[in-house]
Structures are given as structure tokens and as C-alpha cells.
Amino acid sequence: MRVNIFTSVLLILLLIPMSVAEEPDSLPASETYPEKIVKTLQGITFDSDYDNGSLQDVIEAGENVFNCTIYTEQGELGSSIYWFRFKMTSVAGRIITLNIYHSQNPLPVIRVNDGGWRRMTDAEAPSLSKLVLSFAADEDHAELAFFFPSGYDETYQQVGDLVRRCDMASTESIGLSYMGRSMWMATITDSHVADTNKHRIWMHSRTHAGEATGTHVMLGFLNLVTSNSPAGRYMRRHFIFNIVPLLNVDGVYLGYTRWDSQGIDPEQQWGNPSRIPETANLRAKVDEFMDGSHPIEVALNLHSTYINYADTFFYKHVYSSVTTAFEAIEQRYIDALDHATPLFDNLNPQTSQLHPYCYIESYFWNNWGESVMAMTHEGHFFHRLPDNLWITNEDYKDIGAAMAMALIEYFNLPPIGEESPPTSWMIY
Ligand SMILES: [Zn+2]
Known part of the structure; x- marks a missing residue:
């Protein structure tokens, strides 16, 4: 019995490092990383669970109004916070208000329907803690980021x-x-x-x-x-x-x-x-x-x-x-x-x-x-x-x-x- 358990454990120990080493991108699931979320509210899916994505939380604050929390990163030299990047799907025909902190960059960037990245306008970023985004009927999804991203x-x-x-x-x-x-x-x-x-x-x-x-x-x-x-x-x-x-x-x-x-x-x-x-x-x-x-x-x-x-x-x-x-x-x-x-x-x-x-x-x-x-x-x-x-x-x-x-x-x-x-x- 003891031998069998030992053998099984040994096999697992031998196998796990190999699979991790060979597939570095199949890394720990999103629950391990609080900034990697997928959440659907009022039919809109907010997704930061991908390369370079980051959004800690989003909650409802009214019809088409959402409060977003960006991730505060704790390091041995203190905390750091400004990066965010996430996708929103099913946004067509809506005017969406996001309360999100972006004081280090007054005009963050957006791309709609997989188009090119551009700076938001003054109307889209009316304050350092708010974004107001209008989507036409054929604009189904969008991606937002702190600055022109590259994952x-x-x-x-x-x-x-x-x-x-x-x-x-x-x-x-x-x-x-x-x-x-x-x-x-x-x-x-x-x-x-x-x-x-x-x-x-x-x-x-x-x-x-x-x-x-x-x-x-x-x-x-x-x-x-x-x-x-x-x-x-x-x-x-x-x-x-x-x-x-x-x-x-x-x-x-x-x-x-x-x-x-x-x-x-x-x-x-x-x-x-x-x-x-x-x-x-x-x-x-x-x-x-x-x-x-x-x-x-x-x-x-x-x-x-x-x-x-x-x-x-x-x-x-x-x-x-x-x-x-x-x-x-x-x-x-x-x-x-x-x-x-x-x-x-x-x-x-x-x-x-x-x-x-x-x-x-x-x-x-x-x-x-x-x-x-x-x-x-x-x-x-x-x-x-x-x-x-x-x-x-x-x-x-x-x-x-x-x-x-x-x-x-x-x-x-x-x-x-x-x-x-x-x-x-x-x-x-
Ligand atoms: Zn630096």
C-alpha cells in the first residue's frame, strides 16, 4: 500500500513539471488572477481573461451604467495601478457609462468591432473617472485599454x-x-x-x-x-x-x-x-x-x-x-x-x-x-x-x-x- 501511494505520487511529480514546461500559456486558470474576469451584466459581457487583459471587477450602477475596479498590483516595493484592458460584447445600440479610474491617461483608447485602436474623444472621456461610449446598431463589440496596448x-x-x-x-x-x-x-x-x-x-x-x-x-x-x-x-x-x-x-x-x-x-x-x-x-x-x-x-x-x-x-x-x-x-x-x-x-x-x-x-x-x-x-x-x-x-x-x-x-x-x-x- 505505501509503495503504491509512493509510486503514484512519484509519477505525478514526474509528469506535472513536463506538462507545465511544455505549455507555458496553459497557466493557472483565471480564478488565480483577480484581474482576469469574465462577467455578464445587463446582457453585456465584460472579459479581461486573455493576453494583457486586466479588470478586477465590474458591477451595475444603473441602466447601462457600470462601476469598474481596475487591478491594484501589490509588489515588494508597494502598490501600482493604472493598466486596464478588457472587451465588451453585445454593446450595439447602447450608450454605456463606465465609472473607471484613468487619471494617469485622460483619454484612454478604444477599438470597435476589431477595428484599429484610437484615442477616445473628450466626449467619450468627460472626466478622469468616467467614460461614456455610444455604439451604433452595427457596433457589436469593443475593446478598451489604458493606452495603445501590445500584449x-x-x-x-x-x-x-x-x-x-x-x-x-x-x-x-x-x-x-x-x-x-x-x-x-x-x-x-x-x-x-x-x-x-x-x-x-x-x-x-x-x-x-x-x-x-x-x-x-x-x-x-x-x-x-x-x-x-x-x-x-x-x-x-x-x-x-x-x-x-x-x-x-x-x-x-x-x-x-x-x-x-x-x-x-x-x-x-x-x-x-x-x-x-x-x-x-x-x-x-x-x-x-x-x-x-x-x-x-x-x-x-x-x-x-x-x-x-x-x-x-x-x-x-x-x-x-x-x-x-x-x-x-x-x-x-x-x-x-x-x-x-x-x-x-x-x-x-x-x-x-x-x-x-x-x-x-x-x-x-x-x-x-x-x-x-x-x-x-x-x-x-x-x-x-x-x-x-x-x-x-x-x-x-x-x-x-x-x-x-x-x-x-x-x-x-x-x-x-x-x-x-x-x-x-x-x-x-
Ligand atoms: Zn519603467
Whole structure:
């Protein structure tokens, strides 16, 4: 009897980890995650139980009026709250009022009948805690989100589309997340050109799950460096790009605002990533490149702030945490981006004393000093330069493309179309 029970338990223990490892997306059911709900009220189904979805609760407050609770995420550094994303079905012909908190973004986004995402209008978002949405008779369903969203599958789908169109681009797995999701890195360079004079550029985004502006910046950057245009081909001749589209893959899937699935801040684990495999996976790739013949020279870490700034910004690390010479190196890239796009004028420059060990920038500085220009860029959810319209995902893609173009000035390379004859650096 004891032997049989032991054998059964052993078999179960042997089988369970394999099935979990092979199907990371068949993860715990929605009841495990309070922000993943499916609820039908007055014939309308509210659904947040999918990739990147998040809504903690919805209750009736009158005919076609509902009170929505968005998820407050508890982490070891405190609580965080703003991300929401959910679908509503059977909305045709109704005027629906949602009492929902969205103070960090006055005009959230909506798509109707699977159309494109757009900002809500002032009439649709009359206050920071209310949405009033009118649906025509042929508008059966809609999806709402805090900001132009891009979930786990959606992000990899878009990255995959860009990589597949370019035969100089590839992807590789860099490991698994805490919950077992795949993490990927894209590499783009012209394999017909010797690496001798190329510069290696690192970029990663979505360390904080809700900071979706970073994904759009990354996609705009990737779009340019994989494009079959003079600029795209130029970029691939002069650079090796390593882009990690998603760090906090579990948090993005779960629809979190900031922390990872363990409630840890992945951004602050670079000194010792032993608790969090996501940061450890990125650090292992960084180490591999820094040990190689073409180490990283520029590293861009993409985030979003929820504060209403006039402009996006970089955190420039200043003396005495770094040298004044390094400050000048950082400023050279900031100025180059300013010159590359009207969407960035460095109107809100931010400086910081670099933390001695927390961040990726700390890791680069401690180990490789001035040889790696590493900075964090912060998008926001408010107005864009230069015309003060509400900023969109497409604007962030333009900023991302400009981040690639800024590398030409930063490295003092010849303008596009004015290089030496290609034969001087082609491999035959
Ligand atoms: Zn962040």
C-alpha cells in the first residue's frame, strides 16, 4: 500500500513539471488572477481573461451604467495601478457609462468591432473617472485599454513580421520567464559586410509591464533597421542590433502595471538577478556580447512615465556617479535624437545619480565604464511635440525610428548615400 501511494505520487511529480514546461500559456486558470474576469451584466459581457487583459471587477450602477475596479498590483516595493484592458460584447445600440479610474491617461483608447485602436474623444472621456461610449446598431463589440496596448503574443507577432521580411534579421530564444514563458531577442545586421567597423547596439523594453510606449518605440526602431530602404540598408551595414522586445513577459501577459509575476521590480535586479530569471536572461546575453569581439557600445532601456511631461526624456546620469566625460557622451546621443525628429526637443531633461548596482546602466558603468553609453528613455501618455496633439503609438514608432537615425550623428558616420564605395567593406 505505501509503495503504491509512493509510486503514484512519484509519477505525478514526474509528469506535472513536463506538462507545465511544455505549455507555458496553459497557466493557472483565471480564478488565480483577480484581474482576469469574465462577467455578464445587463446582457453585456465584460472579459479581461486573455493576453494583457486586466479588470478586477465590474458591477451595475444603473441602466447601462457600470462601476469598474481596475487591478491594484501589490509588489515588494508597494502598490501600482493604472493598466486596464478588457472587451465588451453585445454593446450595439447602447450608450454605456463606465465609472473607471484613468487619471494617469485622460483619454484612454478604444477599438470597435476589431477595428484599429484610437484615442477616445473628450466626449467619450468627460472626466478622469468616467467614460461614456455610444455604439451604433452595427457596433457589436469593443475593446478598451489604458493606452495603445501590445500584449505578449501581439508584440512577438509584430516583431516576427518585421524580422521575417528582412533576410538580415533573425530571432533566438534567450530563456524562459519565472512562469515559463519564452523570451526572445532579435538580431539584425548585414551579414555581407564584415563586422570589423560595426557598432553593437542593445535595446530592450517592457521591463515594467504597463509601459507600452516602450514597445512602440522598439517597434519603430525595429521597423527602420529591418526596412528595405536606403536608411535600413545603411543601418545594417554599420551596426549590429540586439533587441529584446519584452523583459517582463509574465507581467505583460497578466495585464500588470509595473511589477513581475512575483511582485518584484525587474528593473532593480541587475546587481544580483538570482531571484528573477527574466533579468538574468538579459544579463547573460549582455555578458556574452561584452566578452566578444564587438561589445555593446549603446544600450537603450525603454520605459514610460505616468507623469504629464511636455516631452519624452532620458535619465542622464551625472557626476559624481559617473564622470563628466560620460555626461558629455550621454548628451551627445540626446542631442542626436533631438536633431533626428521634431517629436523630441529635450524639453524635460532629467538627471540622476546612477545607483551603485540596481540598474542595467549601473551594470554597464561598473564593468565597462565610458565604453557603453547606456540610458533609460521614458515616454508618457499625454501630448506630443510639436503640435500638442494627444500622442499615439504611431508617434512613438516615429521616435523609435529617430533613435536609430540618431546613431549616425552619435557615431559621426557619413550621411546616408555619402559612404565610401560599398566594395571597400563588402565580403567576397
Ligand atoms: Zn519603467
